[in-house]
Every structure is written in structure tokens, then in C-alpha cells.
Amino acid sequence: MVFLTNPPPAGIYIHIPFCARKCLYCDFYSITNLSRRNTFLDALFLEITATKSLLSFDSLYIGGGTPSILPADQIGRIIDRISGQFNLDGSAEITLEVNPGTVTLESLKAYRKSGVTRLNIGVQSFQDSRLGWLGRMHSADAAKDAILWARAAGFDQIGMDLIYGLPGQSRKAWLADLHQAISFDPEHLSCYMLTCEPETPLDRMRQRQEFKAMTDEDVCGLFETTVTELSRHGYPLYEISNFARKDNSPDANRSRHNQKYWTDASYLGFGPAAHSYLSPVRYRNHRDISAYISDLNSRTFPIAEKETLSREQQLMETVFLGLRTLEGISIRRFEEKSDRPFNIVFQDLLTDPELKELITLTPEHCSLTLQGMMVLDAIAGMFVDRI
DSSP states (O other), X not given: OEEOOOOSOEEEEEEEOBOSSOOTTOOSXXXXXXXXXXXXXXHHHHHHHHOEEOOEEEEEEEEESOGGGXXXXXXXXXXXXXXXXXXXXXXXXXXXXXXXXXXXXXXXXXXXXXXXXXXEEEEEOSOHHHXXXXXXXSOHHHHHXXXXXXXXXXXXXXXXXXXXXXXXXXXXXXXXHXXXXXXXXXXXXXXXXXXXXXXXXXXXXXXXTOSOOOOHHXXXXXXXXXXXXXXXXXXXXXXXXEEEOOOSSTTTTSOHHHHHHHTTOOEEEESTTOXXXXXXXXXXXXXSHHHHHHHHXXXXXXXXXXXXXXXXXXXXXXXXXXXXXXXXXXXXXXXXXXXXXXXXXXXXXXXOGGGTTTEEEOSSEEEEOHHHHTTHHHHHHHHHHTO
């Protein structure tokens, strides 16, 4: 497989498909049979070695699953293999997802030594009752320990994941989680709304009416609280779920890798269920570790789906993903792809007095206000309908 294009720099994603236990809400592909780790790594290295690219890369993201199930020597082998195979910038952002309860001070020091430059810690909540309901294996104290150990191990780029919108969650309870997270002075926070993804245990619980989901109005209230409170403490929103500590420059602590997904940048994905994208082509690997390993052992790329996006589909993604971000849709990028003036295509939306408080327009970008982001899907649908 050969990928050909020119800069800007692309990203690489590695999917580690192992978890000690599946969380109720998670729909990412993972298995709990840890005995397959070595055969998976053998297949992963075959996939990496067989992939050729003339792209340059400035980010490597190792996600899952629970990548911190793998010891540092195996994570280091992955980083070394990527560095040897691809043109990975010497100052690349190399992120590892870790879960509290799977790391120690010693293991985090070893990850740092192996080449990891950034940690993303799956905290989700600092309240044991919430963690238990979500099916998380760690405690609030374990989360706090992991954060403190990460600093002690020398990491100066630490992100945390938090979840809001849990049944019965009050504004006060959510603020307690936010303030606890802020107290550790992380560089990055990702705050995700709880969603019932199809075929997850959480969705089956919902269908059996085992809990009462939070209303849209209450979730919007918590979203507004999140944006306002984090901004007040120096963490402005830069994407609908992501907040970066504002230091010397506005984007200093943003996730370099994740921004590629929102800006039409290229990326390669390795591992089961991983996606690759080189405009206008997208690939997805088998969402099954057995099929993934079998194909690679047969010297076949483990591609389950391949799609060439039409110009219309590319424009739809430019609009929808752009509206998720603080900057919004790049008018120049839209017009380059569509050969049509942005202001003409969306004239009725941009001049609709009822949308005036929801949409902001500058010569370079079209973005949503905080109120607009609360109804992102509805507004994005209006834009998409006019493409």
C-alpha cells in the first residue's frame, strides 16, 4: 500500500484492542482476552512494515482499548517501528492513552523513556459512585494517583477525559469534577457528553428502562456550565468537547493529532478497526482481531472497507467538522473544494435573523456561538442540506 501526497504533516493512529474489562458506554473495538497480545503485536508490525508513505508525520497517537495494558518495552517497540518506517518529525507529539489502575509511577517513567511525550488519562469522574455506575475499574483515588505520578514521571503534556450528562447528575456534582480536574493544572481537558451508542450494554440498559436519561435541556445546561467554567479558569474551548490550557499561544496545548480529524488532514491507522484517510479515500480495518491477524499473516492488508468520498461528501465533512471547532468552517477551504462562493451557497442561513445569535461570520471563517453549539446537529443539518 502506497500513500502519496505532500505536506501539511499527517498523523498516525495505533489501535491497541485490549481492555481488562469493557465499560458500559464504550463502543470502541476491544477484547478482554489478553493472551493475544503478542500475536497482535506481530501482526501490527507486519502491517506497519508493509505500508509505504511519502507523507511527513508530526503526531503519533496510541489509543484503544487500554494501551497502558502493554508494558513500556512493547510501547517503545511500536514507537521505534513507526519512527523507522515513516518520516516522523523529531519533535512529534506522541500520545499514549492510559487508564488509572493500570499504571504506576515506575511504568509512567518507563513510558516517558520509551518516547511518549503526552498522556491522555481516562479519568471520567472523581466520584466513586459515578465510576462504579459507568463500569470503570478504577477509583477516584487511583485517578488522582495516576495524575500525580504522571507529573512526577516528567510529563509536561497531560490531558484528562471526563464524562458528563450521567443520570441524575447535578450541576454542583459536575462542577466538583471540573474543579478537581483543574486543581491538577492539566494542559488539556476533554469533556464528553454521555451517549448511549447502539448495541452497548448502556444502550440495552436504556431500552430496559433501568435508568432515566438526562433531558436535552439539562445536558445543554451542563455543556454551557462546562464552557463557561473552564474558560473562566483559563481553558478555552477549541472543539465542542475539547479544552486546552491557554499559555503563551492559543494552540500550545491543543491535541495536535486530534485536530487532524477536524481539518481534513491525512492520517494512517494501524490495528483492528483503525481508519486511514488520504483525501478523498478512506480505509477501515477489520473490526475483529482474528480477521486482522489472519489477513496480515497471509500478507494481505486487513482492509474491511474502502470508500472514495465524492466532492459532495467532502464538502459535507468540511462543514460538519468545521462547525465543531472554535474557528469554524474555513471559507477558503470550502470554496476551493466547491468552486462556489460560500456566502452565496449559504446566503439564506447567514442572513436569517433567527440564526443571528447562533452563527458568527468573518471573512475567513463561519463558526457557531456557544448557543449555536448547543444545537450543533440541527444547524449542521441546515448547512448540509444546501450543499
